[in-house]
Amino acid sequence: MFRKMKLSSKLTVILAVVLVVVFTGLVFTSAYLSNQAINQSVFGELDIKAKTNAMEIQQIFDGAKSVASDINTYLQRTYRTAEQNPAETALPTEENIIALNQSAVYHRTLSLLNHTTEAYITESARSIALNNDGIEGVGVMFAPYAFQSDIESYAFYLQKGTADGAITPYGEYATYSADNYYQQAAESQKSIVTDPYDYNGMQIITYSMPIIYNGTVKGVAVADIKTDNFSRIDANSENFPSMYAIIYDNNGLLVYDNRNTENVGHAMSEFIPDTEEYAAVQELLAKGEAFHVETTQTTGEKVFRFYHPITAGDESWWALSVVSAADVSRAVVQSTWWLTLVSVLALVLLLGTT
Numbered sequence: 001m002f003r004k005m006k007l008s009s010k011l012t013v014i015l016a017v018v019l020v021v022v023f024t025g026l027v028f029t030s031a032y033l034s035n036q037a038i039n040q041s042v043f044g045e046l047d048i049k050a051k052t053n054a055m056e057i058q059q060i061f062d063g064a065k066s067v068a069s070d071i072n073t074y075l076q077r078t079y080r081t082a083e084q085n086p087a088e089t090a091l092p093t094e095e096n097i098i099a100l101n102q103s104a105v106y107h108r109t110l111s112l113l114n115h116t117t118e119a120y121i122t123e124s125a126r127s128i129a130l131n132n133d134g135i136e137g138v139g140v141m142f143a144p145y146a147f148q149s150d151i152e153s154y155a156f157y158l159q160k161g162t163a164d165g166a167i168t169p170y171g172e173y174a175t176y177s178a179d180n181y182y183q184q185a186a187e188s189q190k191s192i193v194t195d196p197y198d199y200n201g202m203q204i205i206t207y208s209m210p211i212i213y214n215g216t217v218k219g220v221a222v223a224d225i226k227t228d229n230f231s232r233i234d235a236n237s238e239n240f241p242s243m244y245a246i247i248y249d250n251n252g253l254l255v256y257d258n259r260n261t262e263n264v265g266h267a268m269s270e271f272i273p274d275t276e277e278y279a280a281v282q283e284l285l286a287k288g289e290a291f292h293v294e295t296t297q298t299t300g301e302k303v304f305r306f307y308h309p310i311t312a313g314d315e316s317w318w319a320l321s322v323v324s325a326a327d328v329s330r331a332v333v334q335s336t337w338w339l340t341l342v343s344v345l346a347l348v349l350l351l352g353t354t
Contacts, residue, residue: 043292043304043328045239046240046243046292046304046306046321046323046328047290047292047306047308049234049237049243049306049321050290050292050306050307050308050319050320050321051290051308052233052234053233053234053235053245053308053319053321054308054309054310054318054319056232056233056234056319057230057233057247057310057317057319058310058311059134060134060225060229060230061193061207061225061310061311061312061313063132063134063135063223064134064135064207064223064225065191065207065209065223065313067124067125067128067132067135067138067207067221067223068191068207068208068209068221068222068223069209070124071121071124071125071138071140071211071221072209072211072221074117074120074121074124075117075121075140075211075213075218075221076211076213078113078114078117079213079214079218080213081113082113088111088112088113089111089113089114089148089149090111091109091110091111091150092109092111092112097112100115101115102115103115103118104118104119104122104167105118105122105154105156105167105168105169106151106154106169108148108150108151110148111148114147114148121140122156122158122167124138125138125139125140125156125158125163126138126158126163126164126167128223129158129159129160129163130160130163130164133229134225134229135160135223135224135225136159136160136202136204136224136225136226137157137158137159137160137163137223137224138157138158138221138222138223138224139155139156139157139158139170139221139222139224140155140156140211140219140220140221140222141155141170141173141176141177141182141219141220141222142154142155142173142211142218142219143173143177143186143217143218143219144173146218146219147219152173153169153171153172153173153174154169155169155170155171155173155176155219156168156169156170157170157222159224180194180195180197180206181194181206181208181220181222182208182220184208185208185209185210185220186210186217186220188210188314189210189212189217190210190313190314191207191208191209191210191313191314192207192208192313192314192315193205193206193207193208193249193312193313193315193317194206194208195249195251195253195255195265196227196255196264196265199224202226202228203226203227203228203264204224204225204226204227205224205225205227205255206222206223206224206225207222207223207224207225207312207313208220208221208222208313209221209222209313227255227256227264230247230255230256231256231258233245233247233258233319235258235321237323239327240323240324240327240328241327242303242323242324242326242327243321243322243323243327244257244258244259244321244322245257245258245319245320245321245322246258246263246319246320246322247310247317247318247319247320248268248317248318248320249312249315249317250312250315250316250317252267252268252269252285253265253266253267253268254266254267254268254271255317268281270298271297271298272295272296273296273297273298274295274296277293277295277296278295280293281293281295281305284307285307285318288309288316289309290306290307290308290309291306291307292304292305292306292307293305293307294325301324301325301326302324302325302326303322303323303324303325304322304323304324304325304328305320305321305322306320306321306322306323307319307320308320
């Protein structure tokens with residue numbers, strides 16, 4: 001039949017066959033390349049979400065660090081001055097000067113240097129506690145006789161809501177030095193962030209910076225953060241309804257979960273039961289860089305986990321966005337099918353005009 005056709009008809013058929021073959025190849029090639037591009041776009045969107053959340057939490061920690069650093073810097077200057085000019089640490093003897101140099105916290109006579117120092121650190125703590133939305137309270141706790149040689153325990157703490165009132169002593173050294181925020185920072189001589197704990201009915205984490213002068217720990221400066229502040233992170237997405245957000249501390253303990261507060265305090269390993277997958281995650285975490293990985297939930301569901309590091313003191317915490325693999329696949333497949341359909345329609349229209 002083909003042999004009996006006119007030359008023009010033969011050319012038309014041959015051209016049509018060639019077009020079908022070529023465009024079919026182009027359609028599949030386009031679909032494959034589009035799938036790869038869309039896949040990268042989807043993962044890029046999810047990675048940006050995790051990064052944005054990490055930056056949000058980082059701002060909170062940076063605020064706490066700034067508070068503690070400011071107090072620490074001032075105290076370093078005080079210790080230098082006392083070392084270079086011991087006369088400034090002497091207690092006043094004249095009654096009128098004694099009256100002017102009474103401690104606002106302990107109501108004891110202070111040296112002029114220490115009175116000036118107390119005024120600065122207490123008013124700085126007061127201002128931050130009252131005006132910084134991310135900080136619940138600020139305090140300074142000294143080692144024995146580290147603030148003044150005749151005062152064994154010196155510590156104060158100002159909390160939002162009551163910071164504009166009178167300042168009272170914050171217990172004895174034997175008590176506050178046993179708390180994690182003091183003990184961990186003093187022993188490691190590094191800034192630390194505690195695990196969440198209950199304080200007057202609130203879930204709190206404490207940013208604690210050791211005050212070290214000439215190699216000796218003089219005390220700690222602390223800033224408390226309510227874990228409620230972590231709710232400001234964006235854990236929702238119209239494109240990925242299964243998405244949720246988690247924050248882990250440096251020990252792999254869950255600090256925040258926007259879905260379920262009962263998960264707080266549970267270990268990362270509990271949510272990644274496959275030992276090989278968990279080992280792979282630990283290896284990536286050790287690098288301290290952002291990454292994403294597919295893991296299996298305890299329910300058997302496959303999910304993608306997008307990790308971004310947060311600097312918490314001298315430790316690394318992690319902001320994590322989790323989304324089901326089914327959601328990711330659906331977004332990629334839908335976009336790829338639409339592109340394929342458009343390509344097929346273009347081929348049909350082209351053949352119809354041939």
